[in-house]
Amino acid sequence: MFEEERKRSIVQFVERHTRASVQELSQDLGVSESTVRRDLKELEEARLLKRTHGGAVSLQSVNFEAAFPDKADRFLEEKQRIARKAVEMIQEGDAILLDGGTTTLQIARALKTFSNLKVITNSMIALNELKDCRNIEVSITGGMLRPDTLAFVGPMTERSLEMVRVDKAFLGTNGLDMHEGITTPNMLEAATKRKMIAVAKQAILLADHSKIGQVSFCKVADLQEIDHCILDTGAPEGFIRGLEGLDLDYTLV
Amino acid sequence: MFEEERKRSIVQFVERHTRASVQELSQDLGVSESTVRRDLKELEEARLLKRTHGGAVSLQSVNFEAAFPDKADRFLEEKQRIARKAVEMIQEGDAILLDGGTTTLQIARALKTFSNLKVITNSMIALNELKDCRNIEVSITGGMLRPDTLAFVGPMTERSLEMVRVDKAFLGTNGLDMHEGITTPNMLEAATKRKMIAVAKQAILLADHSKIGQVSFCKVADLQEIDHCILDTGAPEGFIRGLEGLDLDYTLV
DNA sequence: TCATTTATGCTCATTTATGATTGTAACAGC
DNA sequence: GCTGTTACAATCATAAATGAGCATAAATGA
Numbered sequence: 001m002f003e004e005e006r007k008r009s010i011v012q013f014v015e016r017h018t019r020a021s022v023q024e025l026s027q028d029l030g031v032s033e034s035t036v037r038r039d040l041k042e043l044e045e046a047r048l049l050k051r052t053h054g055g056a057v058s059l060q061s062v063n064f065e066a067a068f069p070d071k072a073d074r075f076l077e078e079k080q081r082i083a084r085k086a087v088e089m090i091q092e093g094d095a096i097l098l099d100g101g102t103t104t105l106q107i108a109r110a111l112k113t114f115s116n117l118k119v120i121t122n123s124m125i126a127l128n129e130l131k132d133c134r135n136i137e138v139s140i141t142g143g144m145l146r147p148d149t150l151a152f153v154g155p156m157t158e159r160s161l162e163m164v165r166v167d168k169a170f171l172g173t174n175g176l177d178m179h180e181g182i183t184t185p186n187m188l189e190a191a192t193k194r195k196m197i198a199v200a201k202q203a204i205l206l207a208d209h210s211k212i213g214q215v216s217f218c219k220v221a222d223l224q225e226i227d228h229c230i231l232d233t234g235a236p237e238g239f240i241r242g243l244e245g246l247d248l249d250y251t252l253v
Numbered sequence: 254m255f256e257e258e259r260k261r262s263i264v265q266f267v268e269r270h271t272r273a274s275v276q277e278l279s280q281d282l283g284v285s286e287s288t289v290r291r292d293l294k295e296l297e298e299a300r301l302l303k304r305t306h307g308g309a310v311s312l313q314s315v316n317f318e319a320a321f322p323d324k325a326d327r328f329l330e331e332k333q334r335i336a337r338k339a340v341e342m343i344q345e346g347d348a349i350l351l352d353g354g355t356t357t358l359q360i361a362r363a364l365k366t367f368s369n370l371k372v373i374t375n376s377m378i379a380l381n382e383l384k385d386c387r388n389i390e391v392s393i394t395g396g397m398l399r400p401d402t403l404a405f406v407g408p409m410t411e412r413s414l415e416m417v418r419v420d421k422a423f424l425g426t427n428g429l430d431m432h433e434g435i436t437t438p439n440m441l442e443a444a445t446k447r448k449m450i451a452v453a454k455q456a457i458l459l460a461d462h463s464k465i466g467q468v469s470f471c472k473v474a475d476l477q478e479i480d481h482c483i484l485d486t487g488a489p490e491g492f493i494r495g496l497e498g499l500d501l502d503y504t505l506v
Numbered sequence: 507t508c509a510t511t512t513a514t515g516c517t518c519a520t521t522t523a524t525g526a527t528t529g530t531a532a533c534a535g536c
Numbered sequence: 537g538c539t540g541t542t543a544c545a546a547t548c549a550t551a552a553a554t555g556a557g558c559a560t561a562a563a564t565g566a
Contacts, residue, residue, distance in 0.1 A: 004310050005310060012401060016401055016403060017400075022543075033525090054543065054544095138397070139396060139407075140395055140396065140405060142416075147385070150384065152392075152393060156417075287555085288513080306552085306554085508566090509564100510565080511563080514562095521554065524549100524551085525549090526547100527547085532541100534539100534541080
């Protein structure tokens with residue numbers, strides 16, 4: 001690739017993503033960081049972008065961030081611990097499925113360190129988080145957008161899921177009960193989660209302790225259908241004993 | 254081969270491939286690298302291409318999407334006029350399909366006034382624009398994310414599109430030529446566009462005048478397959494006459 | 507036919523692009 | 537505010553690309 005082409009690519013990348021890090025560009029273009037810095041310097045002089053520490057940003061920053069206020073997120077600490085554990089279970093080269101929700105979002109954030117990964121998600125927020133990672137092949141399920149969760153659901157989602165098989169599916173939930181199993185308030189979302197469990201070799205459920213004992217409108221699946229559970233240490237004793245009674249694999253973090 | 258012929262070949266080669274290395278040209282034309290360099294120097298002086306270390310690149314390379322950062326702004330006026338016209342064609346209650354690209358993005362921005370609309374798109378940017386409109390039912394096609402255009406393409410996209418039938422599909426393009434038809438630089442994207450044309454009762458092509466006469470790598474469709482064209486008034490006379498010759502419906506704005 | 511011009515190829519000194527290294531500056535977490 | 541980490545600019549080394557000069561061969565014209 002010629003210098004000229006490379007510079008165009010950089011500008012293009014910055015325009016499309018509104019930002020780019022030196023590392024990212026270096027890896028992406030297969031040149032050293034020195035070269036990227038030199039290019040950025042010249043491109044800034046040509047007023048084609050604006051440099052910042054660590055990279056560059058577009059001049060006409062059309063920042064489209066999926067506003068998801070972290071502060072409003074209750075039990076963030078627990079969710080991050082759960083997500084970290086979940087990431088440990090992922091191996092280089094895996095194909096994984098990410099459900100919507102704030103817990104799985106924490107996983108998406110932690111995936112950037114992988115260099116070879118296929119990720120499929122129905123969450124617009126997870127997607128937004130992953131869209132800049134060139135080393136991750138990001139796919140999305142089709143479907144109707146649920147504006148309140150910013151996840152895609154519906155028949156198109158299910159049909160899309162039928163096309164794939166993944167190594168691990170990471171699922172969130174609204175309710176988790178020993179007798180009623182996994183439940184969510186929305187019919188379509190429940191169907192989507194069911195399909196996710198079906199297409200994954202391993203279905204991994206993530207839930208902070210606030211979900212335990214809750215029962216919501218729509219049943220997704222029984223606990224037995226799940227291959228592994230990641231819970232935080234706030235989970236009630238009785239529930240843990242119940243899991244052991246079901247012989248269900250679980251991790252506490 | 255005469256010098257003149259050779260120079261023309263070089264320009265042609267560069268135009269076609271958007272780039273060429275000195276080595277490549279030397280071997281291809283059976284002349285020494287010195288000669289190629291001499292030619293390139295003169296061709297650059299004649300402003301027929303741009304030299305770079307190791308070779309040369311095309312001045313207005315179609316295959317480099319958004320080669321210049323201000324491309325998004327470049328024909329913004331025209332694009333907005335085109336989009337306004339497109340929106341006029343939409344009726345309350347319609348199901349519409351929005352392709353990726355900056356022109357269709359302008360449509361998305363203008364859709365917020367409708368109160369009953371189904372929109373399907375494969376563009377993450379259009380999606381982002383529409384996600385807050387509660388009165389519009391927004392769906393997305395599944396598929397792999399193309400990081401540089403932020404559009405979804407691939408088999409999952411096509412499969413998703415097979416599930417729907419829409420009243421109108423609004424398509425952008427990179428190249429629009431009387432003989433070569435509609436062309437784009439990416440194979441997968443071309444396939445997606447083709448499918449879009451197939452599932453729409455009415456396929457409407459949007460193109461500002463900079464696209465006319467351009468031919469890109471992958472053919473999407475012939476002009477005859479389109480039901481309506483919206484162009485800006487900068488479109489060349491000859492092209493317009495050509496459209497009339499094909500009996501193709503068009504609007505100039 | 508022979509002298510002259512022109513195009514081309516070859517050689518080599520020079521320039522350019524690039525990556526690595528290193529000391530310094532900026533940032534982030536505590 | 538302190539400290540460790542990360543990013544930075546400056547510098548150097550190297551390999552590739554370049555252009556100038558010269559040699560050769562073909563084309564041109566007297």
